[in-house]
Amino acid sequence: MSMLARTLGRAALQAAATRSLHISTVLREESNYGANRTTCTLIPGDGVGPELVYALQEVFKAANVPVDFESYFLSEINPVLSAKLEDVVGSIQKNKVCIKGILATPDYSNVGDLQTLNMKLRTDLDLYANVVHVRSLPGVKTRHENIDTVIIREQTEGEYSALEHESVPGIVECLKIVTAKKSMRIAKFAFDYATKNNRKKVTAVHKANIMKLGDGLFLKCCEEVSKLYPRIQFEKMIVDNTTMQMVSNPNQFDVMVTPNLYGAIVDNLASGLVGGAGVVAGASYSSEAVVFEPGARHTFAEAVGKNVANPTAMLLCGTKLLRHINLPTYSEVVQNAINKVLNDGKVRTKDLGGQSTTLDFTRAVIANLH
Incomplete structure (x- = not known):
């Protein structure tokens, strides 16, 4: 009986290893096709932005996505720690792609300027077209x-x-x-x-x-x-x-x-x-660059540090980025993992009626990367 169990266990491990090898081979071929790694500017943003960006980075790391992030802290409500706008603009102009969390806008400017940091960024990069694709997601009842x-x-x-x-x-x-x-x-x-x-x-x-x-x-x-x-x-x-x-x-x-x-x-x-600010991704286009960010611009400041924010919108920004830089297989792997978690309904953040945390959802997506 024990020999049979060992044989079945070996067979299961071999099947899993073969499936994993096949997936990694497909992704490696795509990575080789795309030649070198891509550098993407990263702006964590305010509120829960850094937590959502961390979730995206963990998923990319688990999927071996060939993207490196050039991170800049840009903030209007925390100007002392904020990077210079011209440095961030220069990075985006160089890299052509950016993942961005939402920037909070104070009711009154500290320097008396009527233009917000968001507006300055869009103007300097001429990000004239904001595109938000709103669609029903599997397993999310509306x-x-x-x-x-x-x-x-x-x-x-x-x-x-x-x-x-x-x-x-x-x-x-x-x-x-x-x-x-x-x-x-x-x-x-x-x-x-x-x-x-x-x-x-x-x-x-x-x-x-x-x-x-x-x-x-x-x-x-x-x-x-x-x-x-x-x-x-x-x-x-x-x-x-x-x-x-x-x-x-x-x-x-x-x-x-x-x-x-x-x-x-x-x-x-x-x-x-379709489910709220936590499930919709967006992108802003100029003739030279693209900035991917959540479609509904809310910092969710009251949830900072509570590990309750839904990372779906930010993860979907990641899939859009991967399609844009011609890495469709990686995009499909991450997209399918998100859909599987949402469709199963076992791991849901509070905004979708569940009790799971940001980290729980991120781990569930990583577990379904295949």
Whole structure:
């Protein structure tokens, strides 16, 4: 009997070793195909950002991902320890890719500057297109199923231009900047994205019925660009109606293109439809670089050090990074592990109705890397 047990045990170990060898061989071949290792700028961010970034690093290490991180602590609420913005910008320009946690923005600037650190980073790198792919995840029960929407937001002008002043005591004027050049650019990005990813429809979100010149210009640019893509259906929708339609029938949306402020609102609303800020990844694009960060920008400061934050969004940022740098097999391995953990439902963080910790979820993903 003991001999039979030893024989069966040996057979099981050999099978596991063979499977592990096959996986490592496939990943090694991909690594060799991609030649040298890739260096990625890493900004842990504020709040639970460092904890989520640590989870990503542990998963990458366990999967033998050929990516090295060049880490910079960048923070507006902790300026004494923060790296210089120009050093971080230089690193991203050199590496072309970045993983970024969320940066907290104080209500009042320490130096009286109206532009936040986030805005300065986007402006210096010209990260004009923020892309958030909101989709239903396996095993995460929500009111609506099979959501698959991409929200493309122009994020270098609009209400986030930091141009405001108090003309007389008690009266503040805020300038919203809309230009034809940047509106055309984001519209073309949206239609190019739809074409490349076999999407059928682009919806322009606006408030041109009230802001007839500013949003009117944005809408006009979207309409002009749409004529160059006859195979892509184009529709326009007022932003307040958009929010109602999203909570009542989100499946009608495919690709959405928005000005700055509306995009921030729609991103967060859409994230809530599929499970919350902890499960949605995003990316910001310039013509030269990409910054991957969670799609709903919340620092979750009240959870710092409690080991309760959901690392799914940050791990999904990692899978997007791997696809972007042409390491699809690694991306698929990590993505499949995340899906398996979510689908099994045994390890869930508090935001998804469970009691598991950040570390528990990370370990579960690592255990399913095959």
